[in-house]
Amino acid sequence: MSASITVLAPATVANMVCGFDVLGFALATPADTMHLRLTTEPGVTILNEDDYHLPTEPSRNVAGAALLALLRAAPAGTGIEVRINKAIKPGSGIGSSAASAAGAVVGANALLGNMFSREDLVRFAMFGEEVASGVQHADNIAPAIYGGITLIRATQPTLDIVTLPAPALHVTVVHPQIEIKTSDARQILKKDVLLQDAIRQWGNVGGLVAGLCKGDYDLIGRSLEDVIVEPVRSILIPGFVAVKEQSRLAGALGGGISGSGPSIFMLSRTEATAQAVAAAMRHVYTGLGLDFHTYVTTICPTGVRVVPTEKLLPNAVL
Amino acid sequence: MSASITVLAPATVANMVCGFDVLGFALATPADTMHLRLTTEPGVTILNEDDYHLPTEPSRNVAGAALLALLRAAPAGTGIEVRINKAIKPGSGIGSSAASAAGAVVGANALLGNMFSREDLVRFAMFGEEVASGVQHADNIAPAIYGGITLIRATQPTLDIVTLPAPALHVTVVHPQIEIKTSDARQILKKDVLLQDAIRQWGNVGGLVAGLCKGDYDLIGRSLEDVIVEPVRSILIPGFVAVKEQSRLAGALGGGISGSGPSIFMLSRTEATAQAVAAAMRHVYTGLGLDFHTYVTTICPTGVRVVPTEKLLPNAVL
Structure with a gap:
């Protein structure tokens, strides 16, 4: 468990032609860079390192809302700071908000010893999508977290995500x-x-x-x-x-x-x-x-990639 | 090229649950038995060997209509007789009419030296389905001819049939x-x-x-x-x-x-x-x-199976 981590969160394509609402895939580039660390102060802190002037209030920020959802299931008192450098322009249609949400929860999960499953992470990240579009959809979140080409077979009664093999594309x-x-x-x-x-x-x-x-x-x-x-x-x-x-x-x-x-x-x-x-x-x-x-x-075979950077607080108490 | 042949034409399941109109498969049993031979008299002759009392007038018979469609593309003067012993009850919903149509055209094609492609045979057999249901659908015809599980990706502008791999079922x-x-x-x-x-x-x-x-x-x-x-x-x-x-x-x-x-x-x-x-x-x-x-x-991996029986007229003129 490291107390500081860097993740690369990929752009994604949702609504893959005939697969409206169900098929999507991760792109090798562009990808957002996010630095996350555990903080002694509980809660979520958002710092923007790009020029998009996105909200920093956690509940109004895509990464923040996803992290707040994750923290509701994490040990009490957990605090996470995330510094975001977006390479994926918001509003471009290649999963900019999903990258922020997915990168945040995958990074936080790594900091917390991978206590959550990928399905959990998708559900947390969907709260980020709700901030962005008003709807908790997983179309971009699924490929951003699972990588490759994903099929969302169903969202009810449980989310059913299937990874698909694919030739080089x-x-x-x-x-x-x-x-x-x-x-x-x-x-x-x-x-x-x-x-x-x-x-x-x-x-x-x-x-x-x-x-x-x-x-x-x-x-x-x-x-x-x-x-x-x-x-x-x-x-x-x-x-x-x-x-x-x-x-x-x-x-x-x-x-x-x-x-x-x-x-x-x-x-x-x-x-x-x-x-x-x-x-x-x-x-x-x-x-x-x-x-x-x-x-x-x-098409990027992996989703959010975790790049461990430093272990400043190896004995950090969560 | 043999002048007489026996085929086993399988029952099929169309409308495979979610795959309405597109997914179907062939069954190992039951199967109709059909004996076909080339005749010197041009045209189609239908003989029933079962108790279903189906029409024997070629244009009103499923196998007959399919064969008439095939003959329109075959050398002029070709004559085919088919004796049908149905094991698949008409109206049962497991492709009884498709078996008759598919068996007839696959058998006739074998008699004619396999001059037609499987796609051609599907198109001929669809004329048989039209006699049975008023609609030229390929839902049962495709698995009856291709075997296994088939996907009809599209019917327009051209028929696009895809065979799917499957585990034992x-x-x-x-x-x-x-x-x-x-x-x-x-x-x-x-x-x-x-x-x-x-x-x-x-x-x-x-x-x-x-x-x-x-x-x-x-x-x-x-x-x-x-x-x-x-x-x-x-x-x-x-x-x-x-x-x-x-x-x-x-x-x-x-x-x-x-x-x-x-x-x-x-x-x-x-x-x-x-x-x-x-x-x-x-x-x-x-x-x-x-x-x-x-x-x-x-699920039967093959479609209509050809069983050569006799070569009575090896030098038959078509």
Whole structure:
């Protein structure tokens, strides 16, 4: 048990095309850096080391709310300080809030001798997501903690998270610099869908999971189709149709909206293709005169990575 | 190329719980026996060797309609006679019509030197399903031809059939002797479903496919849940709730309506459990005073099996 620790909390992609609300994955980059230490003063202390001016009051901070949930299950009197240096821009659609929440609870758990299970940590981190979006969803939290590609089979009566095997996949993400609120993106979805569309969607979910398990890239590509959410939400993202078309032409297997946007992700079989896809994305947004960032990365097999830094207080009393 | 052939066409389970319209599997028993031979007279000849009194006019017979579709793509002047001995009772919900259609086209293809692909055969056989139910569905045809567990990822723009790996699974089927028309079972389904139910369903489809691919029996069991179709259709099947409950208590992983019913199937990890499940099912229907049949079998890794019998006309001109 060390009294000070550093964690790298990965960006994540939720709502993996047909797998709306159930499939997501962790990215190798970008990742937030968080330094955590046990404090003699009980409770949570938040320190920001970046320029995002996020709230430092624990109950209003994503990492703070997750840590408060964890502390309710930890030995009385536990105190945790976290210094946060975010590399994942809030509101980008690649799990910025999930990284803060997941990184905080995984780090705190390491400081506390790993007393909690991964399922526990997901539940604590979901309180962080509630601060960010008003909803306790695990779509980004699950891959941020488990790594790789995760399936949330069910959330009730208990959370059931399944890790999926996958062949090597390269990921290209473009983040056009516009703002979409998760709550707005939720509101434009209809409560009802056509049964025939739902059947097509779960056929694709089955195909995508089978393709990942079998390492069948063609099947993965064919299954990356969303007939329910993308047609509605993509209208909020300028350039979406062009990005998708040009990415496929550049060789991408397929992709779609990351989370509730505005980021768009594409999967490719090789890094060279992923780079060509990034070039195609840049061409689209340069043409539209919109600022953007692109990332070329891979699916990260691990979730939050703990990097022990120092053992200042090896005999700290919890 | 032999001029006479015998095929065994397996029963199949479609609408595998959460996988409504997309997931199905082949049973090792029962299976129809069909004898096919090339004839000098062009066209299709149907001979029934069982007591079901099915139509023998090719366009009104399931095997006949499938063969007529095949002949439209075969060399002009081809003639095929098929003698059918059905072991799968029509209307039982375990793919009786699919067995006739699939057996006919697989047998005919063998007689014709395997000139057609499996995808072609599925498309021909779907014309047989149209005779039976008014709809060209591939839910039973796909597993009857491919064997094992099949996923129909999509039917448009092209039929996309995926075979799924699976661990050993034992199957118990109970067929209560009541009649449910596929067309009636279709009509009581609503055209719209709640998005939140659809999400739960595709979470389960993802879990089921992952469980099958990973050989994870617990995950398979947890994923055998249908929140959309079963709540509506099960009311047509007396004893359904009791059969499901008692089967789970007897150790079944789970199961549900086979096809559009009235048969109910349950999956188990061992044959002993599958036998205990059969006993539980018998107890339910004996208590209800309903006639029934039970089958204890396995998932058949192959589809229609061709058994060459004789080569009477080795130089037959097609």
